[in-house]
Amino acid sequence: MSGKPILHYFNGRGRMESVRWLLAAAGVEFEEKILKSAEDFENLVKGGNLMYQQVPMVEIDGLNLVQTRAILKYIAAKYNLYGKDLKEKALIDMYVEGMRDLNEMIMYYPLCYPGEEEKNLNFILERATERFFPVYEKALKSHGKNYLVGNQMSWADIQLFEAILMVEELKSDILSAFPKLQEFKARMSKLPSIQKFLQPGSQRKAKMDGKNLAEAKKIFKFDDSVFLKHMS
Amino acid sequence: MAEKPRLYYFNGRGRMESIRWLLAAAGVEFEEVFLETREQYLKLLEDGHLLFHQVPLVEMDGMKLTQTRAILSYLAAKYNLYGKDLKETALINMYVDGTLDLMMSIALISFKPSDQRQEAELVVEKAKSRYFPVFEKILKNHGQDFLVGNKFSWADIQLLEAILMVEELNATALSKFPLLQAFKTRISNIPTIKKFLQPGSQRKFPPDDHYVATVKMILQI
Numbered sequence: 356m357s358g359k360p361i362l363h364y365f366n367g368r369g370r371m372e373s374v375r376w377l378l379a380a381a382g383v384e385f386e387e388k389i390l391k392s393a394e395d396f397e398n399l400v401k402g403g404n405l406m407y408q409q410v411p412m413v414e415i416d417g418l419n420l421v422q423t424r425a426i427l428k429y430i431a432a433k434y435n436l437y438g439k440d441l442k443e444k445a446l447i448d449m450y451v452e453g454m455r456d457l458n459e460m461i462m463y464y465p466l467c468y469p470g471e472e473e474k475n476l477n478f479i480l481e482r483a484t485e486r487f488f489p490v491y492e493k494a495l496k497s498h499g500k501n502y503l504v505g506n507q508m509s510w511a512d513i514q515l516f517e518a519i520l521m522v523e524e525l526k527s528d529i530l531s532a533f534p535k536l537q538e539f540k541a542r543m544s545k546l547p548s549i550q551k552f553l554q555p556g557s558q559r560k561a562k563m564d565g566k567n568l569a570e571a572k573k574i575f576k577f578d579d580s581v582f583l584k585h586m587s
Numbered sequence: 588m589a590e591k592p593r594l595y596y597f598n599g600r601g602r603m604e605s606i607r608w609l610l611a612a613a614g615v616e617f618e619e620v621f622l623e624t625r626e627q628y629l630k631l632l633e634d635g636h637l638l639f640h641q642v643p644l645v646e647m648d649g650m651k652l653t654q655t656r657a658i659l660s661y662l663a664a665k666y667n668l669y670g671k672d673l674k675e676t677a678l679i680n681m682y683v684d685g686t687l688d689l690m691m692s693i694a695l696i697s698f699k700p701s702d703q704r705q706e707a708e709l710v711v712e713k714a715k716s717r718y719f720p721v722f723e724k725i726l727k728n729h730g731q732d733f734l735v736g737n738k739f740s741w742a743d744i745q746l747l748e749a750i751l752m753v754e755e756l757n758a759t760a761l762s763k764f765p766l767l768q769a770f771k772t773r774i775s776n777i778p779t780i781k782k783f784l785q786p787g788s789q790r791k792f793p794p795d796d797h798y799v800a801t802v803k804m805i806l807q808i
Contacts, residue, residue, distance in 0.1 A: 406681060406685070406721055407685050407717055407718070407721065408717065416674070418674060418677060418678075420677055420681065421681055422680065422681050422684035422685065424656065424680060424684055425677055425680035425681045425684055428660075428676070428677070428680055429673060429676070429677045429680070432673050432676070433673060441661060441664050441665060442648070442650065444660070444661070444664070445650065445652060445657055445658075445660070445661040448654065448656065448657030448660055448661070449638055449652065449653060449654045449657040452654035452655075452656055452657055453638065453639045453654065456639070486639055486640055487639065490638060490639065
């Protein structure tokens with residue numbers, strides 16, 4: 356029975372993982388309709404509810420929301436995770452857009468040219484430690500509060516926590532030069548809704564491996580070259 | 588008296604053009620600082636004005652705003668172009684993310700080393716098969732003048748901008764979309780937009796070789 360948001364995606368992180376994190380952190384239960392085959396996806400497209408014939412799609416409050424940002428912004432606003440005024444909202448938006456760039460690189464990493472894995476990995480780690488993490492470290496240091504914006508948990512904090520965990524999967528000591536981020540990570544990990552999401556058996560998805568990638572390719576019928584341009 | 592927003596970018600469309608459109612459509616005057624040398628860019632970096640080392644940068648209301656979508660969302664909300672409730676805002680976000688994606692693919696054509704004419708054809712095809720039908724249908728379903736909530740919004744501005752950009756690649760792109768044709772005429776006639784479409788406005792030209800070379804030189808890409 357619903358009222359619960361329904362997430363349409365394949366059984367992997369991809370672009371939907373940030374949505375899962377946000378809902379979970381907000382303590383919102385959700386259902387998932389997992390696409391398992393190319394036919395599942397084609398049927399979803401034929402159903403006419405995918406505005407641009409793409410997933411993620413989230414059914415929520417009578418809407419069929421597509422476009423990851425539109426989905427995330429709706430959820431953030433609905434569950435009061437979007438700051439208290441336009442300026443806080445702008446700051447949150449800037450922070451999450453930065454993280455989206457980082458997340459995209461990580462998302463596309465399994466699709467890199469064979470032989471270029473190390474180069475791309477180094478690029479991601481360099482960006483993380485020189486462009487993105489310093490910004491959040493500095494923000495936390497400068498105001499000394501527990502959360503990035505407005506002394507209150509927001510979408511930006513949840514997104515940052517997710518990003519930290521994903522980069523740590525690539526290099527476990529990536530936060531070694533970022534003491535504030537280490538404290539932040541520890542604090543966020545203790546929040547009940549997040550603790551719950553971090554437990555085995557939650558709806559959090561596993562890091563993409565070869566099998567998961569093959570599944571995605573089969574369902575969405577793409578080849579690597581479609582995405583390689585996104586790695587710079 | 589409030590200061591005008593100040594835009595920092597190259598002297599061309601790129602990621603800043605949608606911001607210029609939104610400000611212009613809202614009737615907001617703005618200033619521009621054009622990046623013409625690498626030194627200017629490095630100075631912005633050194634002075635700590637670029638949160639993630641990137642432009643666009645818009646200085647306004649005491650903030651140094653970066654990240655195109657963050658800037659656009661702020662402007663849309665500030666100037667009442669973002670719908671009247673969460674659901675309308677969600678619709679607008681869905682629409683503008685689609686049109687922004689489309690316009691980004693057009694902007695990137697000039698930076699591709701491969702066959703640019705072929706790339707342009709692919710993008711036009713995508714516009715006609717994935718994006719235009721969506722908006723034609725939306726207008727058909729509600730029969731109203733504007734995309735969302737029977738009121739002019741960011742989504743309308745962005746769609747017009749996207750239509751014009753696609754038409755620059757293929758003049759007959761709207762031939763199968765009568766409602767979009769009417770929409771284009773209607774929105775183009777809104778006074779602030781009409782003004783922006785005049786020669787001499789702050790609207791920028793499509794990218795040329797000089798623009799591409801300048802961007803590459805400044806960003807060293």
